[in-house]
Amino acid sequence: MAENILEVKNLTKDYGDFVLNDLSFSIPRGVIMGLIGENGAGKSTTVNCILNEIKKNSGNILIFGKDHIIDECEIKDKIGIVFDENHFPDIFTPKEIEKYMSGIYTNWDSIAFRNYLKQFELPAKKKIKDFSKGMKVKLAFAVALSHKAELLILDEATSGLDPIIRDDILDILIDFVQDENYSILFSSHITSDLEKIADYITFIHKGRLVFCSLKDDLIDNYGVVSCGASVFDTLDKTEIISYQKEDYQYKVLVRDRNKIAKDFPKALVEPATIENIMLFYVKGELQ
Numbered sequence: 001m002a003e004n005i006l007e008v009k010n011l012t013k014d015y016g017d018f019v020l021n022d023l024s025f026s027i028p029r030g031v032i033m034g035l036i037g038e039n040g041a042g043k044s045t046t047v048n049c050i051l052n053e054i055k056k057n058s059g060n061i062l063i064f065g066k067d068h069i070i071d072e073c074e075i076k077d078k079i080g081i082v083f084d085e086n087h088f089p090d091i092f093t094p095k096e097i098e099k100y101m102s103g104i105y106t107n108w109d110s111i112a113f114r115n116y117l118k119q120f121e122l123p124a125k126k127k128i129k130d131f132s133k134g135m136k137v138k139l140a141f142a143v144a145l146s147h148k149a150e151l152l153i154l155d156e157a158t159s160g161l162d163p164i165i166r167d168d169i170l171d172i173l174i175d176f177v178q179d180e181n182y183s184i185l186f187s188s189h190i191t192s193d194l195e196k197i198a199d200y201i202t203f204i205h206k207g208r209l210v211f212c213s214l215k216d217d218l219i220d221n222y223g224v225v226s227c228g229a230s231v232f233d234t235l236d237k238t239e240i241i242s243y244q245k246e247d248y249q250y251k252v253l254v255r256d257r258n259k260i261a262k263d264f265p266k267a268l269v270e271p272a273t274i275e276n277i278m279l280f281y282v283k284g285e286l287q
């Protein structure tokens with residue numbers, strides 16, 4: 001069994017005015033990988049290249065150790081996909097979707113599907129065209145979780161859900177990776193959700209990889225320092241990732257907040273959230 005459930009190597013997709021440039025990252029088995037980046041950074045392009053929905057220009061993508069194009073059918077049988085848009089025919093009911101999916105997926109589990117319909121309070125006999133946006137997303141989750149998928153790929157899947165069902169979904173996702181062979185690629189703008197459940201964070205900015213790091217490493221070590229010019233000028237510049245100047249104050253994103261707090265006891269040093277980290281990379285002055 002391949003150690004990494006997904007490997008993206010030197011992936012490039014050129015749209016002319018946008019290039020997803022030489023992107024590499026991998027997802028080990030048993031983990032949740034958060035994928036973050038500003039609007040237009042290239043997250044959906046990455047996901048669509050992985051799923052071979054769009055053709056890459058170059059690079060290699062292995063899923064379950066197999067080439068994502070050569071073995072596409074076999075691979076997709078074991079992937080659960082949830083996008084923010086509905087991909088099911090509107091005229092179907094969940095009951096009809098169940099029948100259809102049982103013919104598509106080798107390991108379709110009707111009992112699991114019916115249980116998810118109950119848990120998500122989805123009417124089995126109502127047409128999807130009469131579902132709310134959130135109901136359509138819940139239906140997509142019910143399908144993705146009912147065919148013994150080993151990899152879930154979620155592209156902005158939870159953004160249309162209310163906080164209660166989102167919380168339920170996060171619990172389901174944590175459960176999903178308890179089997180240490182299964183993993184999740186979770187693209188989201190709701191960075192607080194990723195803070196709760198992701199093991200790794202991959203950050204793309206303007207089509208390029210900024211980092212792929214352990215989430216705990218970011219949360220435990222990165223910090224935001226608020227200080228005046230005198231402290232800023234004496235900070236070790238190799239410790240600074242990015243900074244923002246506001247009148248006479250500097251806000252500085254640093255790699256090792258504990259070291260800075262020790263060296264500058266009077267400076268205000270706070271832990272950085274994933275949102276802080278994104279904002280500093282995108283809007284700050286990079287060192």
Ligand SMILES: Nc1ncnc2c1ncn2[C@@H]1O[C@H](COP(=O)(O)OP(=O)(O)OP(=O)(O)O)[C@@H](O)[C@H]1O
Pocket residue numbers: 015017018037038039040041042043044045046
């Ligand atoms: N079919 C296409 N043809 C040309 N350009 C495209 C196409 N699809 C996407 N792009 C461009 O690729 C860039 C990245 O888009 P993408 O949808 O991957 O970003 P994203 O990070 O998912 O953004 P968002 O958070 O807004 O969903 C954008 O500049 C977009 O215009």
